[in-house]
Amino acid sequence: MNDSKYNATIVGKIQVTPDLIILTVSTDEPRTEFAAGQYTTLGLYGYEPRSVNSEPEGVPSKPEKLIQRAYSIASARTETRRLEFYISQVKSGQLTPRLFQRNMGDRIYVGKRIVGVFRLADAPPDSDVVMIATGTGITPYVSFLRSHIMERPNSKMVVIQGATHQWDLGYFSELSFLNNTFPNFYYLPTLTDADATWPGHRLWIEEMLNSGVLEQETGVAIDPDKTHFFLCGNPNMIKSVSGCLIEHGYQKKTRKTPGTLYVEEF
Ligand SMILES: Cc1cc2nc3c(=O)[nH]c(=O)nc-3n(C[C@H](O)[C@H](O)[C@H](O)COP(=O)(O)OP(=O)(O)OC[C@H]3O[C@@H](n4cnc5c(N)ncnc54)[C@H](O)[C@@H]3O)c2cc1C
Numbered sequence: 001m002n003d004s005k006y007n008a009t010i011v012g013k014i015q016v017t018p019d020l021i022i023l024t025v026s027t028d029e030p031r032t033e034f035a036a037g038q039y040t041t042l043g044l045y046g047y048e049p050r051s052v053n054s055e056p057e058g059v060p061s062k063p064e065k066l067i068q069r070a071y072s073i074a075s076a077r078t079e080t081r082r083l084e085f086y087i088s089q090v091k092s093g094q095l096t097p098r099l100f101q102r103n104m105g106d107r108i109y110v111g112k113r114i115v116g117v118f119r120l121a122d123a124p125p126d127s128d129v130v131m132i133a134t135g136t137g138i139t140p141y142v143s144f145l146r147s148h149i150m151e152r153p154n155s156k157m158v159v160i161q162g163a164t165h166q167w168d169l170g171y172f173s174e175l176s177f178l179n180n181t182f183p184n185f186y187y188l189p190t191l192t193d194a195d196a197t198w199p200g201h202r203l204w205i206e207e208m209l210n211s212g213v214l215e216q217e218t219g220v221a222i223d224p225d226k227t228h229f230f231l232c233g234n235p236n237m238i239k240s241v242s243g244c245l246i247e248h249g250y251q252k253k254t255r256k257t258p259g260t261l262y263v264e265e266f
Pocket of ligand 1: 039058069070071072073085086087088089090092093094095096097136137139264265266
């Protein structure tokens, strides 16, 4: 079998739910230091086996082709050799069922370049920052916080994480720990279909912004001159929450235009 492009080894695999894993890889060669929030590619050949809880592929893969997809990095920006990824299985997808079947010690391809413009570094150190995520969209924020929380004591930093059930809240423990440790960090998870034991919010993200919950609980204003908003995850959430922020005067930042609304769609 042609496995010549594999250039990293899987050194950690946490099964968060049947369809969510945290995968850590050790690359044979270190990557260059990256900006928190950036992404690289992971790849496996089409001949690799698929997970037992996947479905037939929508588009059949060619056995000798290296299937590559983009994944945000959860690690701190200085971790140039050990990279962590948070991955959701698309059951009929080409790559994710193969990633889910990989185990500790297995080989994998990791892109040589780390790229992307969804970076905390673009928000000035004293500005307040609100990071909104659904699903695996939480990943770049884990990197933001692991890389920069100590360097931004004068910035209020808020994570709003929307999910259906409590078990879908990846990195809940780490974010709760930061919430209890740093007075300038606020973690606001919100569930749309929580059971009776859930003590937290049960609001849609747009409701949290429009009903004043964000301002009441954190003191952070929805004001494009003061607060930078980051949105990452599901395209429907991004469309709807962007619309809400644009009504508050926000402009989307692009490579060519300035703005304090940053968007990354998965
Ligand atoms: C910049 C960037 C960063 C990304 N970071 C992450 C990350 O950190 N974690 C992560 O899990 N994914 C991430 N993705 C998505 C990832 O690149 C793949 O698209 C995803 O894992 C599906 O790959 P696949 O080969 O299994 O499915 P494919 O064979 O590529 O897709 C099959 C079908 O499923 C649809 N689909 C794609 N993604 C999803 C989804 N999440 N849910 C439902 N349907 C979907 C596609 O539209 C397509 O029609 C990122 C994408 C981009 C562009």
